[in-house]
Amino acid sequence: MLTERQNKLxxxxxxxxVKTASPVGSKALCDELNCSSATIRNEMATxxxxxxxxxxxxxxxxxxxxxxxxxxxxNLMKPKEMTGEDMLKxxxxxxxxxxxxxxxINKSLEIVSEITNCTSLVLGSSSSINRLKQVEVVPFDNNxxxxxxxxxxxxxxxxxxNIEDGISVDEVKKVVELINKLLVGTPLDExxxxxxxxxxxxxxxxxxxxxxxxxxxYNAFSEFSNKSHMHMAxxxxxxxxxxxxxxxxxxxxxxxxxxxxxxQKIEAEENDINVYIGHENNFDDDVSIIKTKYxxxxxxxxxxxxxxxxxxxxxxxxxxxxxxxxxxx
Amino acid sequence: MLTERQNKLxxxxxxxxVKTASPVGSKALCDELNCSSATIRNEMATxxxxxxxxxxxxxxxxxxxxxxxxxxxxNLMKPKEMTGEDMLKxxxxxxxxxxxxxxxINKSLEIVSEITNCTSLVLGSSSSINRLKQVEVVPFDNNxxxxxxxxxxxxxxxxxxNIEDGISVDEVKKVVELINKLLVGTPLDExxxxxxxxxxxxxxxxxxxxxxxxxxxYNAFSEFSNKSHMHMAxxxxxxxxxxxxxxxxxxxxxxxxxxxxxxQKIEAEENDINVYIGHENNFDDDVSIIKTKYxxxxxxxxxxxxxxxxxxxxxxxxxxxxxxxxxxx
DNA sequence: TATTAGCACTCTGGTATTGACATTGCTAAT
DNA sequence: ATTAGCAATGTCAATACCAGAGTGCTAATA
Numbered sequence: 001m002l003t004e005r006q007n008k009l010x011x012x013x014x015x016x017x018v019k020t021a022s023p024v025g026s027k028a029l030c031d032e033l034n035c036s037s038a039t040i041r042n043e044m045a046t047x048x049x050x051x052x053x054x055x056x057x058x059x060x061x062x063x064x065x066x067x068x069x070x071x072x073x074x075n076l077m078k079p080k081e082m083t084g085e086d087m088l089k090x091x092x093x094x095x096x097x098x099x100x101x102x103x104x105i106n107k108s109l110e111i112v113s114e115i116t117n118c119t120s121l122v123l124g125s126s127s128s129i130n131r132l133k134q135v136e137v138v139p140f141d142n143n144x145x146x147x148x149x150x151x152x153x154x155x156x157x158x159x160x161x162n163i164e165d166g167i168s169v170d171e172v173k174k175v176v177e178l179i180n181k182l183l184v185g186t187p188l189d190e191x192x193x194x195x196x197x198x199x200x201x202x203x204x205x206x207x208x209x210x211x212x213x214x215x216x217x218y219n220a221f222s223e224f225s226n227k228s229h230m231h232m233a234x235x236x237x238x239x240x241x242x243x244x245x246x247x248x249x250x251x252x253x254x255x256x257x258x259x260x261x262x263x264q265k266i267e268a269e270e271n272d273i274n275v276y277i278g279h280e281n282n283f284d285d286d287v288s289i290i291k292t293k294y295x296x297x298x299x300x301x302x303x304x305x306x307x308x309x310x311x312x313x314x315x316x317x318x319x320x321x322x323x324x325x326x327x328x329x
Numbered sequence: 330m331l332t333e334r335q336n337k338l339x340x341x342x343x344x345x346x347v348k349t350a351s352p353v354g355s356k357a358l359c360d361e362l363n364c365s366s367a368t369i370r371n372e373m374a375t376x377x378x379x380x381x382x383x384x385x386x387x388x389x390x391x392x393x394x395x396x397x398x399x400x401x402x403x404n405l406m407k408p409k410e411m412t413g414e415d416m417l418k419x420x421x422x423x424x425x426x427x428x429x430x431x432x433x434i435n436k437s438l439e440i441v442s443e444i445t446n447c448t449s450l451v452l453g454s455s456s457s458i459n460r461l462k463q464v465e466v467v468p469f470d471n472n473x474x475x476x477x478x479x480x481x482x483x484x485x486x487x488x489x490x491n492i493e494d495g496i497s498v499d500e501v502k503k504v505v506e507l508i509n510k511l512l513v514g515t516p517l518d519e520x521x522x523x524x525x526x527x528x529x530x531x532x533x534x535x536x537x538x539x540x541x542x543x544x545x546x547y548n549a550f551s552e553f554s555n556k557s558h559m560h561m562a563x564x565x566x567x568x569x570x571x572x573x574x575x576x577x578x579x580x581x582x583x584x585x586x587x588x589x590x591x592x593q594k595i596e597a598e599e600n601d602i603n604v605y606i607g608h609e610n611n612f613d614d615d616v617s618i619i620k621t622k623y624x625x626x627x628x629x630x631x632x633x634x635x636x637x638x639x640x641x642x643x644x645x646x647x648x649x650x651x652x653x654x655x656x657x658x
Numbered sequence: 659t660a661t662t663a664g665c666a667c668t669c670t671g672g673t674a675t676t677g678a679c680a681t682t683g684c685t686a687a688t
Numbered sequence: 689a690t691t692a693g694c695a696a697t698g699t700c701a702a703t704a705c706c707a708g709a710g711t712g713c714t715a716a717t718a
Contacts (some may be wrong), residue, residue: 025681036691041682059681059698098548100473100489138465138477144429146485148467148477156475158487160429219427235587239580250579251568258564354710365662370711388668388710 002050002071009033009043010052011076014064018310021242023061066278066309069288073275073313080314082322086115094326101296101327102154105303106231108323113234116316118307123263124229125153125300130188137176139169147176149224151188154299157224161216166209175203175213189225192218228263229301241308243286253284268293268302273320278309290316294327303327331379338362338372339381340405343393347639350571352390395607395638398617402604402642409643411651415444423655430625430656431483434632435560437652442563445645447636452592453484453558454629459517466505468498476505478553480517483628486553490545495538504532504542518554521547557592558630570637572615582613597622597631602649607638619645623656632656 002010012032016024026037026044033040044062047053052068055061064072089111093104105122112120124130130151138146140160148158163172182198183191195218203210235257238244244253256262265283268274273292281289288311291304303323305316331339341361345353355366355373362369373391376382381397384390393401418440422433434451441449453459459480467475469489477487492501511527512520524547532539564586567573573582585591594612597603602621610618617640620633632652634645 023681027681037681038683038691038693039689042690045683055682057698059683059696061681097493098491098544100491102489134467136465136467138463138479140479140483144483146477146479148475148487150467150469150475154469154473154489156487156489158477158485160431160483160485162427162429164426215427236580236583239576239583245576247568247574247576247579250576251565254565254568254583352710356710366710367662367664367712368660371661374712384711386669386710388712389670390710 002047005033006043006047007076009040010047010064010068010072013053013062014068014072014076017063018312021310023056023063025061064310066280069277069309069313070280073277077314077317079318079321082318086111086319087322090323090326101299102229105301105323105327106233108326109231109233109303112305112319112323113237116305116307116312116319117234117237117240118305118311118316119232119234119237119257120303120305121230121232121266123267123302123304124155125302129153129300130155132179132184132186132188132191134184135176135179137172139172142169145169145172147220149188149221152185152298155229157227159220159223161220163216164209164212167213171207171209171213174207175199175217178202179217188221191225192221195221226260230263232257238287238306238308241310243308243310249286253287256284266291266302266304266306268304271295273317273324275313275317288313290320292320292324294324296328331376334362335372335376336405338369339376339393339397339401342382342391343397343401343405346392347641350639352385352392354390393639395609398606398638398642399609402606406643406646408647408650411647415440415648416651419652419655430628431558434630434652434656435562437655438560438562438632441634441648441652442566445634445636445641445648446563446566446569447634447640447645448561448563448566448586449632449634450559450561450595452596452631452633454482454631458482458629459484461508461513461515461517461520463513464505464508466501471498474498474501476549478517478550481514481627484558486556488549488552490549492545493538493541496542500536500538500542503536504528504546507531508546517550520554521550524550555589559592561586567616567635567637570639572637572639578615582616585613595620595631595633595635597633600624602646602653604642604646617642619649621649621653623653625657 009029012029013024026040029040030037044053048055048062052065052071053062054065056063090108093108096104109120109122130153132149133152134150136148138148140146143163143165145161145163146158147161148156150156178199183194186194195214200214203214207213235254238253239250244250266289268291271293273290276289278288279285281287283289283306286309287306288309289304289306291302293300293302303320305320307316338358341358342353355369358369359366373382377384377391381394381400382391383394385392419437422437425433438449438451459482461478462481463479465477467477469475472492472494474490474492475487476490477485479485507528512523515523524543529543532543536542564583567582568579573579595618597620600622602619605618607617608614610616612618612635615638616635617638618633618635619642620631622629622631632649634649636645
């Protein structure tokens with residue numbers, strides 16, 4: 001357990017370092033702690049022994065370690081009240097009744113990214129939770145129909161399908177009817193499997209080119225289940241930070257943003273707001289991620305904010321708190 | 330007009346510089362041109378006077394100027410035959426009849442980005458050319474319908490619409506019927522205007538909350554016309570190049586990729602393959618863009634490849650040529 | 659006349675060197 | 689328990705230096 005003064009010291013160092021990005025030395029803190037630099041040095045040394053502080057080189061100031069940030073997040077930081085201006089921008093966004101929720105969220109992310117200088121993103125729920133609610137087809141021309149898949153969680157996606165010459169639109173519609181009759185409620189990622197056993201045998205009897213038609217739907221559904229909704233804002237914001245000023249690291253992170261596996265790596269399982277510092281997240285060791293799951297009438301998703309480990313945790317957490325509350329009502 | 334040797338010299342310098350990214354000096358070229366470095370220096374000097382070469386400092390080797398690249402592209406480069414391996418990858422992609430064209434294009438971009446080390450993108454035709462073909466609505470629940478807009482060029486988009494309590498799904502459908510009767514064929518960006526004069530007065534008579542309903546569609550269509558389809562691959566590829574090794578430049582370019590205006594800036598008007606070097610493109614002075622418009626049964630779009638000015642123009646042009654041909658048949 | 663050898667000159671890029679500065683750890687005094 | 693004082697250690701920026709790669713120009717050559 002840390003003493004009162006050590007708590008205060010750690011907090012100051014974290015907050016100072018977050019602001020300036022340069023190691024903080026003992027002299028600078030004399031005023032704040034009402035003691036000499038020597039005393040502070042002693043305290044710093046013990047804080048370093050506990051593993052909360054680090055030095056970048058033998059005679060540098062101190063920098064918080066990951067454990068240090070962890071301790072800060074768990075015990076030291078207090079919820080910061082949001083400034084009226086930022087809150088106002090967001091508030092008006094969520095109060096706009098004409099906006100569909102997902103659009104409101106997307107737009108709020110732009111604001112969040114701007115005021116936090118982080119990358120923020122929203123992920124739709126993954127396909128294993130999404131169940132089929134309805135399939136619709138709209139004929140486009142003789143060789144093409146548009147299939148629309150709607151899930152119970154409100155996830156929507158469309159896809160053009162090429163229909164071979166031998167197949168009529170009516171036949172396509174019959175298959176869709178069948179799917180709607182038999183497969184509603186099935187988790188999206190099980191659909192392509194179920195197609196084979198539930199649908200394929202049945203269409204064989206009354207659809208001419210059943211084999212080709214089955215293939216079309218099979219392919220379509222395997223793609224549906226792999227994609228998942230996501231929106232990102234402030235993608236290049238991390239370039240602002242000194243810690244990411246070399247191209248290889250930047251590229252590494254930006255590529256991870258584009259990666260398909262990103263969604264699974266970031267998706268939140270917990271309902272409260274959680275902070276994952278450095279190695280605690282399995283996205284990238286050099287960033288911190290703050291995220292939460294939201295649920296609003298059945299529809300669920302993740303909101304995440306990605307930034308440097310040297311991040312204004314207080315601000316971001318309370319901001320996310322605020323957004324979550326607004327979404328869920 | 331340049332002499333034969335000057336042509337050869339310029340070509341060698343361009344190709345060497347493209348490969349190594351460092352200024353090329355006179356000594357290195359003696360073998361290739363069968364003459365002494367002094368002769369080459371003389372030729373270089375005249376090439377510099379014409380404006381085709383530049384020096385990075387007084388005693389450095391030469392680097393092609395933008396005019397130099399221009400001359401190279403216009404007069405010096407020859408179409409390069411593609412290597413069998415790359416061609417094969419792409420060929421099989423386009424030969425896959427189950428793939429919808431747009432999917433095939435998207436996937437081909439991944440390959441293109443990989444073999445060119447550039448960023449490649451495809452843009453759907455802009456909304457001024459797209460005309461409304463059909464609107465469909467699918468009811469989701471009491472307060473939400475999904476509107477699907479299809480254009481004559483094959484562009485599809487869907488959008489959730491919030492319906493206020495007083496409005497029934499039937500009323501929404503009536504409006505859609507009306508739109509389909511009266512507005513089909515209208516360019517997408519004129520629709521919201523036409524809504525006001527063609528539709529608004531008519532629904533007033535037989536739809537209860539016509540004002541609110543009108544608003545919903547008005548908003549929806551103004552968003553439709555602003556968005557346009559686009560797909561990008563190799564977004565971070567430019568980070569490979571020395572010329573983009575400072576964060577501010579990188580950020581500048583990456584932000585331009587995310588910018589809404591990007592689509593208009595890059596969209597091609599011409600049907601052949603064109604090269605825009607540096608300031609010739611109005612996207613960014615430090616890159617070159619090679620692009621072409623494609624048209625395939627009415628549907629049209631742009632394919633563009635963005636890279637450093639020091640780009641393998643021969644390779645990229647012939648690659649784009651190849652892709653365009655495959656798309657258009 | 660076109661080419662070339664030779665040479666002085668210029669600029670880069672890497673490596674040392676230096677000094678100012680910040681900061682620490684430790685010791686001894688308070 | 690705190691502090692003053694000091695040597696030690698490392699960074700950072702400036703400077704100097706040198707080798708290397710090029711160039712331009714002049715004068716000789718084919």
